[in-house]
Amino acid sequence: xxxxxxxxxxxxxxRAAPDGPVPILHRGPHAVYVxxxxxxxxxxxxxxxxxxxxxxxxxxxxxxxxxxxxPAAYVSGGTLHVGNSALSIGRVVGTYVPRVGHEVVLQNxxxxxxxxxxxxxxxxxxASHVPGCRIDAATAGHLLGRGEGLTPLGDDLLAGWxxxxxxxxxxxxxxxxxxxxxxxxxxxxxxxxLDCALHGEVLPEYAAWLRALGTDQEPARVRALHAVGxxxxxxxxxxxxxxxxxxxEAA
Numbered sequence: 054x055x056x057x058x059x060x061x062x063x064x065x066x067x068r069a070a071p072d073g074p075v076p077i078l079h080r081g082p083h084a085v086y087v088x089x090x091x092x093x094x095x096x097x098x099x100x101x102x103x104x105x106x107x108x109x110x111x112x113x114x115x116x117x118x119x120x121x122x123x124p125a126a127y128v129s130g131g132t133l134h135v136g137n138s139a140l141s142i143g144r145v146v147g148t149y150v151p152r153v154g155h156e157v158v159l160q161n162x163x164x165x166x167x168x169x170x171x172x173x174x175x176x177x178x179x180a181s182h183v184p185g186c187r188i189d190a191a192t193a194g195h196l197l198g199r200g201e202g203l204t205p206l207g208d209d210l211l212a213g214w215x216x217x218x219x220x221x222x223x224x225x226x227x228x229x230x231x232x233x234x235x236x237x238x239x240x241x242x243x244x245x246x247l248d249c250a251l252h253g254e255v256l257p258e259y260a261a262w263l264r265a266l267g268t269d270q271e272p273a274r275v276r277a278l279h280a281v282g283x284x285x286x287x288x289x290x291x292x293x294x295x296x297x298x299x300x301x302e303a304a
Contacts, residue, residue, distance in 0.1 A: 057096070057108040057140045060148045060254065066090050067142075068131040075126050075133075078241060079203065082115045085135055086203075086242055087126045093245040096135055102281050105148035105254035106245045108133065108140055148254040150220040151264050158221050158300050160267055171279070171287045178206050179291055186295055188214050190227040197231070198239035206288045208235070208243040212250035213292025219253035220263050221300060256281060259289050 059067075070090050078093060079086040084101040086093050095107030098114060110116070124136035133140045171179075179186070182196055188211070199207030211232060218225045229251055235244035249255070258278040265274040278286040 054141050055138045056111050056143045058144045058146045059108050059142045060105050061145050063094055063106055066092050067133055070128045072129050073127060075128055077126050082117050085116055088241060093242040103257050105249040150216050150253045150255050150260055153220040153263055157266050159304050171291045172284060175284050175287045175291055187299055188295060190231050193228045193231040197235055203240050204243045204246060204285050205239060206284055208239055208247055209285050209288030210292035212247055213289035214296045215250040216255045217293040217296035
């Protein structure tokens with residue numbers, strides 16, 4: 054049995070899932086992803102990106118010894134089993150964005166924003182896919198599924214943009230409608246993370262950046278966010294800064 058902490062919506066998904074086998078989508082030493090009820094649910098060690106759709110294993114440094122090379126996974130009574138291990142949920146963890154007040158949104162861009170230059174690949178992608186550094190429904194449709202990997206860079210930009218709007222309490226109905234088509238247009242993990250962003254659920258590094266906006270802690274929080282994945286954290290951050298710039302111009 055592996056003790057885990059679970060975001061509330063992952064717990065809801067598991068409780069609603071019928072008993073039976075679930076497909077394994079991706080396996081690594083620090084993360085295993087399975088499909089549960091049309092969602093991608095992760096089993097994560099502390100070394101993995103703590104995605105808001107993941108069960109966080111406590112006191113486990115690697116999944117290699119606990120999960121066989123070709124494991125089977127199934128749900129029974131609302132509990133996920135991977136290989137020979139049942140994942141026992143001991144506590145619920147918060148994954149929601151902190152509230153970003155009007156005064157934070159309206160403040161001038163800090164020197165930190167200038168200092169936190171995204172990697173060239175991320176900046177170049179945004180320059181070619183986000184005309185005028187603005188995201189609308191048409192741009193969102195163009196970004197969905199663009200890029201390589203389990204979480205394409207276009208989706209990371211969208212997720213960061215959506216999450217910032219949720220933190221600021223600003224609705225985005227036109228873009229939301231486009232993003233809800235993600236299950237047919239991108240990877241299941243990325244579509245799940247976009248659904249999380251629609252509900253204001255994010256990586257802890259993204260939430261920490263929002264809490265640090267405009268403070269002397271922001272540079273360190275930006276660096277920590279950029280360290281997530283090859284380009285995922287930088288993509289999330291750039292999507293958030295695009296949203297901030299747009300909200301400031303509209304105010």
